[in-house]
Amino acid sequence: MNIMESPAAETRTDLGKLYRREYGRILATLIRTVRDFTLAEDCLQEAFAAALKQWPERGAPPNPVAWLMTTARHKAIDQIRRRTMAEMKHQEMITLATPEENSPAPQDTLRLVFTCCHPALAVEARIALTLRTVCGLATEEIARAFVVPLTTIQQRLVRAKAKIKHAGIPYEVPEDDRLAERLDSVLAVVYLVFNEGHSASTGEELVRGDLCIEAIRLGRQLVVSLPDELEAKGLLALLLLTDARRATRTDANGGIVLLEDQDRTRWDHARIAEGTALAKIARSGTQAGAYAIQAAIAALHANAPSVPETDWAQIAGLYAMLARLQPSPVIELNRAVAVAMADGPERGLALIDRIVLPGYHLLPAAKADLLRRLGRRHEAGQAYRDALALVKNDAERRYLERRLAEVTSG
Amino acid sequence: MKFMLLFQIDEKRWAGLADFERDQLWAECSELGEAIAASGQGRECAALHPSSTATTLRVREGRRLITDGPFAETKEILAGYQIVECRDLDEALEIAARFPPLRVGASVEIRPVLERP
Numbered sequence: 001m002n003i004m005e006s007p008a009a010e011t012r013t014d015l016g017k018l019y020r021r022e023y024g025r026i027l028a029t030l031i032r033t034v035r036d037f038t039l040a041e042d043c044l045q046e047a048f049a050a051a052l053k054q055w056p057e058r059g060a061p062p063n064p065v066a067w068l069m070t071t072a073r074h075k076a077i078d079q080i081r082r083r084t085m086a087e088m089k090h091q092e093m094i095t096l097a098t099p100e101e102n103s104p105a106p107q108d109t110l111r112l113v114f115t116c117c118h119p120a121l122a123v124e125a126r127i128a129l130t131l132r133t134v135c136g137l138a139t140e141e142i143a144r145a146f147v148v149p150l151t152t153i154q155q156r157l158v159r160a161k162a163k164i165k166h167a168g169i170p171y172e173v174p175e176d177d178r179l180a181e182r183l184d185s186v187l188a189v190v191y192l193v194f195n196e197g198h199s200a201s202t203g204e205e206l207v208r209g210d211l212c213i214e215a216i217r218l219g220r221q222l223v224v225s226l227p228d229e230l231e232a233k234g235l236l237a238l239l240l241l242t243d244a245r246r247a248t249r250t251d252a253n254g255g256i257v258l259l260e261d262q263d264r265t266r267w268d269h270a271r272i273a274e275g276t277a278l279a280k281i282a283r284s285g286t287q288a289g290a291y292a293i294q295a296a297i298a299a300l301h302a303n304a305p306s307v308p309e310t311d312w313a314q315i316a317g318l319y320a321m322l323a324r325l326q327p328s329p330v331i332e333l334n335r336a337v338a339v340a341m342a343d344g345p346e347r348g349l350a351l352i353d354r355i356v357l358p359g360y361h362l363l364p365a366a367k368a369d370l371l372r373r374l375g376r377r378h379e380a381g382q383a384y385r386d387a388l389a390l391v392k393n394d395a396e397r398r399y400l401e402r403r404l405a406e407v408t409s410g
Numbered sequence: 411m412k413f414m415l416l417f418q419i420d421e422k423r424w425a426g427l428a429d430f431e432r433d434q435l436w437a438e439c440s441e442l443g444e445a446i447a448a449s450g451q452g453r454e455c456a457a458l459h460p461s462s463t464a465t466t467l468r469v470r471e472g473r474r475l476i477t478d479g480p481f482a483e484t485k486e487i488l489a490g491y492q493i494v495e496c497r498d499l500d501e502a503l504e505i506a507a508r509f510p511p512l513r514v515g516a517s518v519e520i521r522p523v524l525e526r527p
Contacts, residue, residue, distance in 0.1 A: 168522055
C-alpha cells in the first residue's frame with residue numbers, strides 16, 4: 001500500500017467507486033418512494049456530498065449503501081415537509097413514512113429504465129436521461145460524449161423530467177402484453193449509446209470507450225432483469241462481440257484499422273466467448289430478432305481466423321434475413337459487401353449499384369473499394385472522392401484520403 | 411389524472427372512403443364512446459363538423475380579423491375530443507389506441523389536462 005495515501009483520500013476513491021456502481025440503483029428506489037425525479041436526484045446528491053464530508057472524519061458506515069439511502073430519504077422528507085406547509089402532500093409523506101427499505105430493489109432500476117426510455121420522450125431525451133439517472137453520468141460527461149453544448153443537455157434533461165411529471169409517464173415496468181413493444185424502445189437507447197461510443201459520428205476520436213462500457217452495463221442489467229427476453233440477450237451479445245475488437249480498431253495515431261489489418265490476437269477473447277454463447281441462446285426462439293441476427297453476424301466475424309477464412313456466404317444469408325425483418329438500404333449495403341467477399345467484387349458491385357442512400361459516405365466508400373479490387377482505378381478514384389465529400393469523422397477521412405492517393409498515384 | 415384525447419383525421423382520405431366504410435367507422439366510434447362512458451373513465455366529449463365549417467378569429471392591432479377555415483393548413487384536422495380519467499399516460503394510450511379511424515390514417519394526440527388547485 002502506498003504510504004502517501006491518506007485515509008481521507010482512500011475514502012474518496014472508495015466513494016467514487018460506490019457512486020459509479022450504486023448511484024442509479026439507489027436513485028431508482030428513491031424515485032419510487034419520493035415520486036419526483038428532481039427531488040430524488042437532489043437529495044441523493046446531497047447524501048453523497050454529506051458522505052464525502054463525514055466519512056473521512058468519522059469513518060465509513062458499516063453499510064454505506066443503506067447509509068446513503070437513509071440519508072437521502074431523510075433529506076427528501078425534510079424537503080417535502082417544508083413544501084407541505086404551503087400545500088398538503090399527504091400521499092408523499094405516507095410513502096416516505098412507510099417501513100424503511102435500505103437496499104435498492106432491482107425491480108426499481110428496471111422501472112427507471114422503462115420510464116427514461118418511454119416512447120413518449122424524444123430519442124435524444126431518452127438517451128440523456130438514461131445516462132444521467134440510470135448510469136449516473138455527469139451532465140458534463142454526456143455533453144462531451146455527444147459533442148453537444150452543456151446547456152443543450154441540461155435543457156434536454158429539464159424538459160424530459162418535466163414531461164415525465166406533467167404528461168403522466170408512469171414509473172412502472174409495462175404489463176406483459178406491452179412489454180415487447182416498450183422493450184424495443186429501451187434496447188434502441190442502449191444500442192444508440194453504444195453506437196455513439198463505438199463509431200463517434202463527429203469529432204476526432206473514432207471510439208469513446210466510456211459510452212461502450214455504459215451500454216454494456218445497461219445491457220447486462222436488462223438480461224438479468226428480463227431473463228425471458230431473447231432480444232435483450234441478442235443485443236448484449238452484439239455489443240460484447242463488437243466491443244471485443246475496440247482496442248484494434250484504431251492505431252496509435254487514432255487512424256482507422258480495417259478488419260483485415262486488425263491484430264486478432266489482441267481481440268478480447270473473454271468478451272468473444274461470452275458474446276458467442278449469448279448469441280447462440282438469442283437465436284433459440286422460433287423467430288430470431290434483429291439483434292440476435294446481428295449478433296450471429298458479429299460472432300462469425302469474431303471467431304474467424306482471418307478475413308478470407310470468414311464464412312461470408314453465411315453472413316450474406318444473415319443480412320438477407322435481417323433485410324426481410326427490417327428493410328433498409330444500409331442493410332442491403334452490408335449484404336452487398338458480404339456477397340462481394342463470398343462471390344467476387346462484380347456480384348457485390350451489381351448489388352451496390354441498385355442501392356439508393358443519399359448522403360451516406362459508406363455507400364461510395366464500399367463501391368470504391370470494390371472498384372479498386374477490380375483494378376478499375378479511375379472509377380475507384382471518383383467513388384473515393386464522392387465518399388470524401390460526405391464523410392464527417394476525421395479518422396475515416398484519413399483512411400479514404402490514403403486510398404484515394406493509392407489509386408491515383410503512378 | 412385527466413387526459414384529453416384529440417382525435418385528428420386526414421379529411422381528404424376520410425372523404426375518399428366508400429360510404430359503407432364511413433358508416434362502419436362512425437358506428438364503431440359510437441360504440442367506443444359508449445364503452446368509455448360505461449367504464450366510468452369518460453368525461454366530456456364531442457365530435458366536430460368538418461373543417462370546411464371552421465372559422466378562425468385573430469386580433470391584429472386591436473382589430474378583429476375573422477377568416478374562413480381552420481387555424482393552420484394541415485393534413486390532419488381535429489375531428490373530436492374525449493376527456494378521460496386515467497392512472498397514467500400508458501392507460502390513456504390504451505384507450506386512445508381503440509379509436510377506430512386509426513385504421514385509415516388518423517392520429518390521436520394525448521394531452522394532460524391542467525388541473526386547477
